[in-house]
Amino acid sequence: MLIHDLRLAVRSLRRNPVLSALMIGAIAVGIAASMISITLYHARAGHPIPWKDDKLFAVTLDTRDDEPPQSFERHPEYPPFQLTYQDARALYTSDIPQHSVMMFRSGQVLTPDNHGVKPFGVSTRVTTADFFTMFDVPFLYGSGWPRAQDDAPGAVVVLSRYMNEKIFGGANSVGRLVVLDGRSYRVVGVIASWMPRPKYYDLNGWEGWEIPEEVFIPFGWGRTLKMSPHGNTNCVRRSAKMDGPDSLYTQECVWLQYWVEVRNRAERDRYQAFVDNYTNEQRLHGRFPRKNNNRVVNVPTWLAMWDVVGEDSRMQLVLGFVFLAVCVLNTIGLMLAKFLAAAPISGLRRALGARRSDITRQHLIEVIVVGLAGGAVGMALTLGGLGGLKVLMFSGRLAHSHNPDRLVLIQSFFHMDIPVMLAAVGLSLLAGILAGLYPAYRIGHLAPATFLKTQ
């Protein structure tokens, strides 16, 4: 019976190709709009390190004047998302967390051994040693450096996989030398493929939608080499003055990212108390004029606070579904018109012995076929739409990047994975059924004799 209904559905759709195409098109456009929204949202709403929700915490302190010279317009209710050097350094003395990291992003020029390759710029993370352990960075070769090499910095470097491939052809380069800004560093580790999405540990730049750095060196090099941060530097007190790289280490300006890893919830609470005590104590010395507003937050809270999955993404998602609903409503009208136009045939089938449920089921099969066809076309429109968006939004960004990881990152925004594809199939089925449920019910409950004379 199901095959019979399926044949009837296909025949019925072919009987009125224009109307059928309109219905399939309406559902396809609705599916494409919602799937593009879902794909973009899904890519942005991913959780980069869910297994450390109760262990990994970003730390921020509200160092601002009552009227800071630089406003933090988006969320003035939160403390700035980075720390001053003196606060980071003070917090770093705490032995409550299992691990702590202070760090910033900078850039250097790498001079390859190979004389055929010109020196080129690389992105550098200047960080304390725990970075690799805390953020579960996987290593292809070697490892990070010990804490002892942070302050009196060791001439050691960790390379990204891409950088190791570029300068060492992907071989195990541990022990080899790399020249950065004219200084030689010994390779101690090579990172395997690693791309946290978003780059939650540093939200500078494109709201965290950046690739990890290409080289990593100990924190002490930052001051020694007077390296400037490639990210926001916000001075939070009127008295702060920036005149040269040393000011970063003396002035009330925030520029360092700071994270801790604790063993359990109790340790996190103890650490929060430690941070609050620290700012209370600092207030006695004229700092922290505001009430305590210190945050020790896990990754999901951190990403939500700073709108990494912004209100616009959520709005876009809602609009996608609203658009789909409008398309479904239009399809209901078209289906009703189509089914009523064919009502005499349904009346005839009833006269020949079809039950109401036979007629309703036959029409439901037809709307499922419409839904699936709409879903298939919608999927094609989605892929086309995502491809178009990628070109429109990122062609310039890709043209100026030598690092293939950036292409991987950008492609990940526009990639429909299996769950999203399954969602598309489910959604198109649902859309078809929603659009056809009432018309199918209505046609199944018409009196059989009504249309027999007009057939």
Place this chain on the structure above:
Amino acid sequence: MIDMHNISKVFRTDVVQTHALRDLTLKVERGEFVAITGHSGSGKTTFLNVAGLLEELDSGRYTFDGQDVSRLTDNQRSGIRNEKIGFIFQGFNLIPDLNVYHNVEAPLHYRRMPGAERHRRVTAALDRVGLATRMKHIPAQLSGGQQQRVAIARAICGDPRVILADEPTGNLDTTMSEQIMQLLLEINAAGTTILMVTHNPELAQRVHRQLHIVDGQIDQIHHFKSVQPLPAVKTAAN
């Protein structure tokens, strides 16, 4: 076969009530061929729809093939229509995008009949109406007379107890009408009860009995010939 007692059917709108059938009482014997005549709006088609369980009656009692069908559920009525009644309409009422074979096969699907049995019945029915060579044609490729023969094949392929024909020759010329009437007489001769609405007095006189309906009531009855006794009672299995 058909036993109606004081049947009434009223169509209601917000402003008007139309009494389509008024206390109509009628018995039709098994194997009888009855012609129903009357002016337009007299209630002929409503009578046929009520007899074919396409319309519910408002009052009265209706016994069909020994079963009281006055107050059945919609599904029960569909089942009886499918298994015991064949319909023939003035406008043929074939499904335009199905070929002859599939048009005839349509009612058998609702009986959940296996494919091989459906095929046997469809080919036998088409053979009987002389259209075995036209199975792949769609209705638009056939003449009016051929289309009506397809409709007759569809009506008889389920082996019904009763055929209800609503002006089956109304859209046909004289020659075609004669062919169709001849076919109906043959089907009746084989034991199937037929009720036929017609405006053609000549055709109406070639059956066992003619009923003339006026204002939803039987006004006159003319007996032309008696029903010949049938050799055996048909069963659904036949």
